[in-house]
Amino acid sequence: MKVQRQVFANALVLTLDGRLDHETTPEFREEILGSVRQAAADELSIVLDVAQLEYLSSPGLNALIIASRAARKEGVSIYAAGLQTMVRETWEISHLTLLVQTFPAMEEALAVVSEAAAQAYTAGKTQKA
Numbered sequence: 001m002k003v004q005r006q007v008f009a010n011a012l013v014l015t016l017d018g019r020l021d022h023e024t025t026p027e028f029r030e031e032i033l034g035s036v037r038q039a040a041a042d043e044l045s046i047v048l049d050v051a052q053l054e055y056l057s058s059p060g061l062n063a064l065i066i067a068s069r070a071a072r073k074e075g076v077s078i079y080a081a082g083l084q085t086m087v088r089e090t091w092e093i094s095h096l097t098l099l100v101q102t103f104p105a106m107e108e109a110l111a112v113v114s115e116a117a118a119q120a121y122t123a124g125k126t127q128k129a
Contacts, residue, residue, distance in 0.1 A: 001053075003031050008124060009116035012044040013106075017052040020060030029063040036067055040074035045113045049106055051082030056090045068099040081109040 001018035014035055020028055039046050071078050081103045083091055091097060103109040110118040 001028060003028060005035065006124070007042075007044065008110065008120035009114055010044050011047050011110055011113045011117035011121070012039050012042075013047045013049055013110075013121070015049040015052070019055040019057075020053060020063075021055060021057040022059050025057070025059040025063050028060065029066065032063060032067040033070060036071045036074055036076055036078075039071070039076040045077040045079065045117075046071065047106065047109045047113060047117075048078065048080040048100070049082055050080055050087060051084070051106075053084065053087050056087045061090065061094050061096060064096060065094075065099060068096075072099075077113070079103065079109040079112060081106045 001016060001020055001024040004015040004017070006013045006015070012035055014032065018024065035046055038044070068078050078100050079102070080091075080100050082105060083102055088102070091102065101112075103112070106121060107118055110121050
């Protein structure tokens with residue numbers, strides 16, 4: 001699995017691509033906990049772009065739960081956007097929706113963080129196109 005970090009105004013976006021399973025979870029756990037520390041230090045919210053996440057296992061869920069609890073202690077909000085059907089079902093069954101608010105699209109999640117984050121994200125997408 002690949003994780004890409006990018007800051008848009010006051011939002012730290014983590015783009016997850018691939019499978020979050022027993023093999024990739026240890027590295028992901030370190031990545032997301034490091035992101036929580038960065039977000040706390042820089043006063044950022046975290047938005048997980050999971051549109052390219054193909055699979056989410058129990059260890060992956062556990063890493064997300066640990067990260068969401070760490071974030072709460074640090075005063076960092078975590079949101080997620082673009083959940084595919086299989087990932088969304090796992091997310092809902094595990095009640096992760098109680099810890100991490102989800103949105104259909106990145107633009108919606110970023111709009112909750114701030115208008116500046118949503119605008120910076122849109123501008124970034126426009127430049128890449």
